[in-house]
Amino acid sequence: MNEQHNPWFETTVQQLNDPQNQRVWSVIVSLFGDLAQDKGARISGSALTRIITPMGIKPEAIRVALHRLRKDGWIESARSGRASVHYLTEYGRNQSAAVTPRIYERRAAAPGDWHLLIAEDGAGQATLDEVLLLSNYVAVNRTTALGHGPMPRNLDDLLAAGVNSMSVPGWLKARxxxxxxxxxxxxxxxxxxQIAPPPAGLTPAQTGTLRTLIVHRWRRVVLRHPDLPPSFHPxxxxxxxxxxxxxxxxDRLPQPELSALDAQTE
Amino acid sequence: MNEQHNPWFETTVQQLNDPQNQRVWSVIVSLFGDLAQDKGARISGSALTRIITPMGIKPEAIRVALHRLRKDGWIESARSGRASVHYLTEYGRNQSAAVTPRIYERRAAAPGDWHLLIAEDGAGQATLDEVLLLSNYVAVNRTTALGHGPMPRNLDDLLAAGVNSMSVPGWLKARxxxxxxxxxxxxxxxxxxQIAPPPAGLTPAQTGTLRTLIVHRWRRVVLRHPDLPPSFHPxxxxxxxxxxxxxxxxDRLPQPELSALDAQTE
Incomplete structure (x- = not known):
């Protein structure tokens, strides 16, 4: 069955595509995170192909990427009759769930609930390095980490200061x-x-393609900067x-049901 | 006229005396700060002698110290008939007034109203060094200063964070x-x-001796550590x-009137 011809869809895919940064395994991770993150969610090989090939990615490249993701423990594949189905492993689901709140957070970070952890010059920096592995911390300088959420315990070697206001210098914004x-x-x-409002009549797979592209572009921005209140923004x-x-x-491209994606294959 | 013999006074002077750290000019600075800090306040040479000599300091040492304090611009001396009178210069009054609030503060520092100033590694430390010249800042490490009172302006190079709670590590307490x-x-x-409650009948000069000794000992402690809330104390x-x-x-040794100190000399 051929995909419906839809000029808006083709233009929009081109606008959202980022051919310079199109690592296929990473696109597949974005796709599973958006469409099939729940335990038990499965995507057929043919649905995957129909979602991804409009991005200009060849079926062979999808097979190679799936192989790599299986090897890395992210994904498992199974046979269902003549068709193949793919799903996230528990590890893959956990990895995906860990970043989901940040990717899908609709509101910017609020200024409250921040704290600073400050180490002694020299030896104290080792403790700080451990803290900086946590996703809710950013490095301010060699001896200072800024974090949000509850103050950690068992950090006897650090000065921990709850913060109620911050004025942020240019060098830190740039950092x-x-x-x-x-x-x-x-x-x-x-x-x-540049994207015009979506027209009616998109297929579930086309919706999947667009959502995957949007989420993929957005996660490459949102996960690469700390979630900080506006006073930190350049x-x-x-x-x-x-x-x-x-x-x-x-919101205009509601998540398609997995059953609807598979229904297209029959 | 001889001072009244008073065994409690002699014992107490010995208990408060700190012969290892008895720089006479510094004792005189404590004395003026406590008894004659106001503009226009003057102390006669004989009153000075009667207040200081019970500490075991010879009149000749007092003369040498007064000479040094005049040379450094702290004190001026004048003749009044056959007697000499001494008083703080404007410079001396300002120096004295600058530390008076901390010496005479009855309450320990409160935990509120603190802020941290954090510099960039390297170049930013010069800005911080200027801040640390101010009496309301202490260094936490090479790139961090802790201060209280209103947040300074024009510190564009520093991350300034108002603080509402602090948990203080051992290395910082020790520092x-x-x-x-x-x-x-x-x-x-x-x-x-070890000091028993003061008996009645102390002369104004004896009261001056005791107050000077107490303030002198206390200022050497209170001015040598930052005024920080209890969570910072070892x-x-x-x-x-x-x-x-x-x-x-x-409170049990109320400040004697300067006129009462001088009345004794007549």
Missing amino acids: LFPDHLQDACAALQRDLQ EDWAGEACRALVFQLL | LFPDHLQDACAALQRDLQ EDWAGEACRALVFQLL
């Missing part, structure tokens, strides 16, 4: 939001702004504008 | 309250605890116990 990230973010904003930071555009578009 | 300070403080506490820190004992004793 947390480097130029290449600002550029990627501005490019995403430009691309999202002037002209497009991240929050992107966030609004991303969810405006996702 | 802010080093052993020699803890020892001096414990010794003062011991000495103050275990067994005697500073707040000293503070309570100091004001208990000073």
Whole structure:
């Protein structure tokens, strides 16, 4: 069965595609995170192919990427008659779930609930390095980490200070939001702004293609900068504008049922 | 005229005296700060002698110290008939006034109203060094200063964070309250605890001697550590116990009128 011809769909896929950064395994991770993250969720090989090939990715490249993801323990595959089905392993689901709250958070970070952890010069930095492995911390300088959420326990070697206001210098904004990230973010904003409202009549697979592309572009921005309140943003930071555009578009492209994706294959 | 013989006075002077650290000019600075800090306040040479000599300091040493304080711009001296009078210069009054609030503060520092200033590694430390010249800041490490009071302006190079709670590690307590300070403080506490309540009938000069000794010992402790809330104190820190004992004793030895000190000379 051929996909429905839809000029809006083809234009939009081109606008969202980022051929420079199209690692197929990473696209598949975005796809499973968005469409089939729940335990028990399975996607057939043919649904995968129909979602991904419109991005200009060949079936052979999808097979290679699936092989790699199986080897890395992210995905398992099974046979169902003549068809193959793929699903996240428990490890894959956990990895995916770990970043889901940040990717799908609709509101920008609030200024409250932040703390600073400060180490002694020299020896104390080892303790700080451990803290910085946690996703809710960013490095301010060699001896200072900024984090949010509850204050950690058992950090006897660090000065821990709950913070109720912050004034952020330029060097720290530049450190947390480097130029290449600002550029990627501005490019995403430009691309999202050019997209016309989705027409009626998209197939479930086309919706899957578009959602995967949007989430894939967005996660490459949102997961590469810390989730910090507006006072930390450089002037002209497009991240929050992107966030609004991303969810405006996702809301117009509701997640297709997995059964609807598979129904197309029959 | 001879001073009244008073065994309690002699014992107490011995308990409070710290012959190892008896720089006479510094004792005179404590004396003026306590008894004659106001503009226009003057102390006669004979009153000075009667207040200081019971500490075991010879009149010749007082003359040498006064000479040094005049040379350094702290004190001026004048003749009044056959008698000499001494008073703080404007510079001396300002120096004295700058530390008076901390010496005479009856309450320990409160935990509120603190902020951290954090510099970039390397270049940013120069800005921090300027901040650390201010009396309301202490260094936490090479890139961090802790201060209280209103947040400074024009510190664009520093991350400024208002703080609402702090948990203080051992290395920072040891840095802010080093052993020699803890020892001096414990010794003062011991000495103050041994003093019996003052009897009636002390002369104004005797009261001046005792107040000067108490303030002199206390300022050498209180001005050598930052004024920080209890969570910063090492275990067994005697500073707040000293503070309570100091004001208990000073309240029982009310400041003598300068006219009463001079009346004794006639």
